Amino acid sequence: MIEIKDIVKIYRTGSETLTALDHVTLTIQEGEFTSIMGPSGSGKSTLMNILGLLDSFDSGKYFLNGKDVSDLTDDERAAIRNKEIGFVFQSFNLMPRMNVLENVQLPLVYAKVPMKERKRRAEEALKRVGLENRMYHKTNEISGGQKQRVAIARAIVNNPSVLMADEPTGNLDSKTTLDILRIFQQLNEEGTTIVMVTHESEMSAYTKRIISFRDGILQSDELQEPKVLPKGGV
Ligand SMILES: Nc1ncnc2c1ncn2[C@@H]1O[C@H](COP(=O)(O)OP(=O)(O)O)[C@@H](O)[C@H]1O
């Protein structure tokens, strides 16, 4: 599904250059639940932004679902991104004046899905994250964990090929973190491909594969038996 070959990303600021990704090659298949690990500054977010078609790169190749997406314009990237990628960020990025249901419907508004269908699909996504009883709350009236569940519902409402999460529990306490991991494990069991950036081994223990970075270089790539959280009760 995701195939990158020899990706190099260089940041240039003034006369300084920084190689954030140094000839990275990897493949991610449908149905995987992978964590991207590494210390701060190792290139995790840079990789996520490239995989998620938020950013371009200097050299190498990227194939998404068999299509070469290496050399697209910003508009072309955005069009594919809206269809294929669901994002979850540490800072939730919700619209504070909209209610939960409206936030989740937003990607479907951009995709020009008819109103009735939008509502039905947003409700279904909210059920999958256990928030069907919070649909008409404003997003400033719910807890951090609930906000992140709204963001997850918004990320999956369009049925993307892959769900990408960059330090999704960085702002959450440890119990709420486990709630989010439980949702990810459930979604993955139902078929959603997930790539999660984290710098914490307590989090990556719950994923099926761990890819580690240091100084922009892929250090290791290992499959593991993930720790499993009991279902339900989110
Ligand atoms: N927009 C940018 N401009 C210049 N340097 C950047 C930019 N974004 C990231 N970097 C640098 O690239 C390296 C990798 O950053 P990043 O991908 O954010 O790492 P991580 O997510 O693992 O903490 C770091 O040294 C960081 O300072």
Ligand SMILES: [Mg+2]
């Ligand atoms: Mg980062």
